Amino acid sequence: MSWLTEYVRPKIRTLLGRREVPENLWHQCPACQQMIFQRDLEKNLKVCTHCGHHMRATAAERLAWSFDEPGPTRIELPKAPFDPLRFRDQKRYAERLREAREKTRMEDAVLVAHGRIGGQPAVVVAMEFSFLGGSMGAAVGEALLAAARLAVLQAAALVIYTASGGARMQEGAISLMQMPRSVIALSLVKEKGLPVVIVLTDPTTGGVTASFAMLGDIQIAEPGALIGFAGARVIEQTVREKLPEGFQRAEYLHEHGIIDMVVRRTELRETLARLLGLLASEPAAAA
Amino acid sequence: MRHFLDFEKPIAELEGKIEELRRMTEPEGVNIAEEVARLSEKTERQLRVIYAKLTPWQKTLVARHPERPKAMACITALLTEFTALAGDRAFADDAAVVGGLGRFRGRPVLVVGTEKGTDTESRLKHNFGMARPEGYRKARRLAELAGRFGLPILTFVDTAGAFPGIDAEARGQAEAIARSIEAFLDAPVPIVATITGEGGSGGAIALAAADRILMLEHAIYSVISPEGCASILWREAQAAEQAAEALKLTAEDLKRLELIDAIVPEPLGGAHRDPEAAIAAMGDAIAAALEPLAGIEGPALKARRREKFLAMGRDHGG
Ligand SMILES: [Zn+2]
Numbered sequence: 134m135s136w137l138t139e140y141v142r143p144k145i146r147t148l149l150g151r152r153e154v155p156e157n158l159w160h161q162c163p164a165c166q167q168m169i170f171q172r173d174l175e176k177n178l179k180v181c182t183h184c185g186h187h188m189r190a191t192a193a194e195r196l197a198w199s200f201d202e203p204g205p206t207r208i209e210l211p212k213a214p215f216d217p218l219r220f221r222d223q224k225r226y227a228e229r230l231r232e233a234r235e236k237t238r239m240e241d242a243v244l245v246a247h248g249r250i251g252g253q254p255a256v257v258v259a260m261e262f263s264f265l266g267g268s269m270g271a272a273v274g275e276a277l278l279a280a281a282r283l284a285v286l287q288a289a290a291l292v293i294y295t296a297s298g299g300a301r302m303q304e305g306a307i308s309l310m311q312m313p314r315s316v317i318a319l320s321l322v323k324e325k326g327l328p329v330v331i332v333l334t335d336p337t338t339g340g341v342t343a344s345f346a347m348l349g350d351i352q353i354a355e356p357g358a359l360i361g362f363a364g365a366r367v368i369e370q371t372v373r374e375k376l377p378e379g380f381q382r383a384e385y386l387h388e389h390g391i392i393d394m395v396v397r398r399t400e401l402r403e404t405l406a407r408l409l410g411l412l413a414s415e416p417a418a419a420a
Numbered sequence: 421m422r423h424f425l426d427f428e429k430p431i432a433e434l435e436g437k438i439e440e441l442r443r444m445t446e447p448e449g450v451n452i453a454e455e456v457a458r459l460s461e462k463t464e465r466q467l468r469v470i471y472a473k474l475t476p477w478q479k480t481l482v483a484r485h486p487e488r489p490k491a492m493a494c495i496t497a498l499l500t501e502f503t504a505l506a507g508d509r510a511f512a513d514d515a516a517v518v519g520g521l522g523r524f525r526g527r528p529v530l531v532v533g534t535e536k537g538t539d540t541e542s543r544l545k546h547n548f549g550m551a552r553p554e555g556y557r558k559a560r561r562l563a564e565l566a567g568r569f570g571l572p573i574l575t576f577v578d579t580a581g582a583f584p585g586i587d588a589e590a591r592g593q594a595e596a597i598a599r600s601i602e603a604f605l606d607a608p609v610p611i612v613a614t615i616t617g618e619g620g621s622g623g624a625i626a627l628a629a630a631d632r633i634l635m636l637e638h639a640i641y642s643v644i645s646p647e648g649c650a651s652i653l654w655r656e657a658q659a660a661e662q663a664a665e666a667l668k669l670t671a672e673d674l675k676r677l678e679l680i681d682a683i684v685p686e687p688l689g690g691a692h693r694d695p696e697a698a699i700a701a702m703g704d705a706i707a708a709a710l711e712p713l714a715g716i717e718g719p720a721l722k723a724r725r726r727e728k729f730l731a732m733g734r735d736h737g738g
Contacts, residue, residue: 217677217736218668222653271733278730300621300643302653305668306679307733309621309643313629316601317726340643342594343582343622344601362594362622363584367648371584381589391592 162186178398187355187398189335191237192244195259195294199402205246205257211279213241213272218305226303233264241272242297245280247287251406253413254289256280260296262336267297269341270304274311274318277345281318290328290409291319295346299339308340315345323350328412330405333360333383333392351408352392353401354383360392423692425481427470431689434463467689474638476664476673480646482638483617484580487692489699490549491518491533491576494616497699498574498706499524499531505565507558511591514555516547516583517627519562524574525707530566532559532627533576536617549618550583553596556626560596560603567718572610572710575627578617580645582626597626604629605725608718612709614684614702615639615671616691631725632709633679635671636698637686641679642669677736682709 158171164186174181178198179188190198196205220226234240242264247256258280260267277293284291300308322329331349333342335358342362354360361381369376379385383395396404424432438459441452474482482488495502499522506513519532534551537543566573582593604611604627613630619641635641644652649667650659674680684705691698713721 214733214736217733218666220666222659222663222666274733302644302649302667304733305643305666305677306641306674307677307736309625309641310679310729310732312598312622312625313601313605313729314732316598316605316629317729320602320605340622343597343626345598347592347595347598348602361589362582362597363589367584368586368589372586374586376586380586385590389590389592391595 192259192261200248268301270301312344517555534579556596581620582623610713
């Protein structure tokens with residue numbers, strides 16, 4: 134169990150990052166343009182109180198919103214190779230990584246925590262879109278594997294909030310290999326009879342969608358979330374057709390039988406709790 | 421009419437001259453045979469020089485060469501009793517993915533490949549090797565079939581990527597690719613994947629979660645096309661050459677990164693100059709890759725395949 138001692142030194146942290154936003158700030162909804170009091174927006178889990186638009190949430194917020202009291206216990210994630218290709222476009226990848234780390238105060242595009250949801254043990258993975266577009270490189274692959282192994286060890290469910298533009302191209306074929314690696318991660322959990330629930334959030338595309346993000350036992354999406362394999366522009370250029378209304382949105386995927394349900398963020402925790410309870414093969418230790 | 425790539429111009433000229441000479445009727449004072457031999461030798465020398473130092477972008481062009489041997493050419497040359505199988509049992513038969521049963525060096529196997537087509541008509545039929553969900557679901561079905569009968573699986577990968585279309589998205593392109601990867605990872609039989617031309621992103625890995633991964637000398641294998649990468653990171657498609665360099669997509673790069681197991685040498689001047697020889701070399705490499713896998717039980721194979729993928733990338737980078 135060396136991986137455990139190596140990686141999963143539980144770190145009990147404050148649930149949310151420090152709030153730097155003044156309380157009296159107003160926020161404009163990008164969908165309906167109405168102004169919302171920041172505090173009301175927070176209380177409503179970043180869902181517009183006027184039109185119900187789901188704004189993007191951070192990985193830390195996802196974790197904070199997911200668990201029963203006393204909340205999540207974050208785990209330290211395994212180190213992944215740093216800039217394996219020494220990739221450089223107009224900027225060095227190493228530089229981009231450093232900037233993303235500074236901006237998000239995260240090591241990479243994902244956080245992992247464990248705790249209970251509706252009394253059931255759960256390991257939750259949350260992707261951070263603002264970290265290089267939530268792209269999947271070796272670090273995200275390693276995080277998913279660590280999360281899967283922890284779920285197996287704790288006989289817990291694995292819940293993953295996805296938010297990603299796809300593979301991290303600055304890691305070349307190594308990022309491509311995270312597709313099979315992440316599929317293996319989910320198999321480790323499924324083989325033990327433990328549930329895997331995927332919550333697709335805006336946006337989830339490319340290599341992430343075409344690997345672990347589509348392999349949950351239950352597939353949930355948030356309203357209006359963009360979910361697809363190919364980018365809309367590429368599709369338009371290829372087929373030279375106008376894309377249908379609502380194309381690649383959560384509701385479109387639901388209609389096409391690709392996901393089980395579209396669930397509002399404010400009902401997500403309750404839904405997860407119910408599902409994990411129904412899927413628990415053995416009654417969990419009474420909470 | 422042979423198709424020459426830009427950097428093959430000197431070759432085109434030499435071969436043009438040779439052709440001309442051959443058509444000539446004994447001019448006075450010239451020994452045609454001698455001259456042809458001299459020019460042929462020069463051509464070979466030139467080819468050696470050019471192909472010894474192809475840039476990643478030039479390799480990309482070679483990998484996409486229209487006369488490069490395609491999946492069906494490999495399958496029909498390497499297999500006897502080939503019997504094509506079709507369909508995903510749900511929606512359609514996607515001709516971008518070909519496959520079936522046959523014998524490889526006497527032994528029954530299952531093959532799957534992405535087929536680009538060889539002329540305008542067949543390219544359209546095979547959708548230029550870009551599969552829709554039906555194609556990946558067919559691949560998955562065939563992988564499961566192989567598992568049921570203990571048949572080794574050979575895959576031939578040559579695709580720009582999964583087809584980006586409205587219909588493909590509506591029918592779950594992402595899920596189809598994911599399930600195909602899963603099916604190959606789960607198959608309790610030996611799998612040898614060969615990247616023969618373009619190993620394009622998710623559409624390639626869908627058929628390449630294998631025990632042994634081979635790559636032709638001038639094939640490419642990449643998370644995104646150089647053009648796609650250039651337009652995103654450089655914001656101009658013209659930067660494709662630089663992107664090809666940065667992506668580390670050549671067989672040599674992939675071998676160095678330990679993401680593939682072996683490089684299959686190509687005939688001088690690339691597989692397109694001598695498809696038969698290229699396919700024969702592929703056959704030998706596949707046989708060599710299959711041999712050590714033959715005695716391993718299904719569960720052990722699966723476990724080893726997992727370990728192989730889990731180890732990828734771990735020892736590279738700082
Ligand atoms: Zn609104």
